[in-house]
Amino acid sequence: MGKKELDTRFARFGTVSFAGVTQVNDFVDYLEDGRLMGTKCNHCGLYFFPPRAHCCQCLSGSPEWFEVTGEGRLVTYSTLHYAPAGFQADLPYTIGLVDYGQYKVFGRLSPSLGEDALHVGMAMKAKADKTAAGQVTYVFEAA
């Protein structure tokens, strides 16, 4: 028997991915197909974003995929003028947190949104995207 090949699809997520192997690797394929997905426990109904392979509330369910759709509210944001190693080429860029009610999603805001256009509480929607290097990711745009 040959060495079992690892499923490293998650290495394709984000500007720099720091985790290659996870049991929620399908996230990357969904994103490639244009769908941002979280997981929801099929037993207790708890929503997870970021997606999880296990439910820490009931310990018995098995989380299933759901799509992040519709509008969320911008909880907070920040524009970086300085970057950690590996991200300098992206500067400046804006990160933010969006509240969808039953879960929140952290990510980048679209570079087309100037910082002056942003305010806490504004309606946002997520969109699957690709980085300049072709990695899969998602961005928030004004809804």
Add this chain to the structure above:
Amino acid sequence: MGKVGIIGVGQTSFVRQYPGSIRELVFDGFKEAMADAGISSGEIDATVICSAPEYDKQRSPAGVLSEYLGLNPQPTFYVETLCSSSSTGLKLAYSLVASGLHDVVLVSGFQIMSQLTSEESQERMARGADIQWESPFGTMMPAYYALHAQSHMASYGTSPEDLALIRVKASTYGQMNEKAVYRKAVTPEMFSDPENKMAQPVSSPLRTGDCCANADGSSCVIVASEEKARALGRKPVWIKGVGAASAPVNMAGRKDLSHLSVGREAARQAYAMAGISASDVDVAEVHDCFTIAEMMAYEDLGFADPGKGRDLIRSGQTYKDGKIPVNVDGGLLSKGHPIGATGGSQIRTIVLQLRGEAGAMQVDNPNIGLVHNIGGVGLYGNVTILGLD
């Protein structure tokens, strides 16, 4: 269960480019604490070594460092909770002594950071957050705290000028602290001058002046049982309360970003254990890795109601002669922040304050002191209450 006391404290100066290895750095802080306690190595029953990993190449530093300190064959433990590692170490030492397992335990925290570039250091720090779901977006510590600052500003109307006042206060005491890496004065005008370094944007709304500096340093705290502390001579400072908490690593798991839940929860535990409330605290060291962190600490610790922290700094109530003096040693903002050493340095400051040995930074006759030390972006939080009785 008997009381547990602190019988010795020490720290190196916090510097850029420490000219030595982690062994030598740790020895310098250790030697000062041993001289302070007036004891010999034979009195130490166990060591707790604290740092955050991946800033130097040494794996499992507890074994290497306890040997260099001359503390073999005593047991040694390695503790890591990022920036709160050495206050977590203090809690472990407290537990080891309070359980009766050991009589005297030494806690040493250290970090050498300035051998990395600032960009490398930011990348290491960010990997203390969620590497799977957040780091791929290019996060770093100043950006995470900036998210909290933006939220605090939107919720309560806190302004960048309010945050600048916290840095100005830090510099007032940093100038007096010979152990601090940043000893220059900082004025509000520096923040309003776009040409000034303090005003340079790092991650909006935080500017260079809102951020502490990486540094190299070590700290050391020696803890003893009541019986041993009294037998060894000098008047101990007692550990009256130890609170500790954890929180979701991903920002998406946080209910609200205008505070740190670990600060609130650890404070609740520590106040309950000590049987005191916020108004009983005479002097405090809080985790001001960024100006917004000190602002949130005022509120999380109950020194001010949520959203009212700005009134404390605007009215100067957290200066040495104010209602609740906070970080009157310059804080992380002026002292610098060698991650693993920071908690022990904060504890040292409060011990010196309670003993009346803080020199120019001395608060008038304090009886109860508090140390608030946060690890990561509010991932871990420790609140420790110290007192003379």
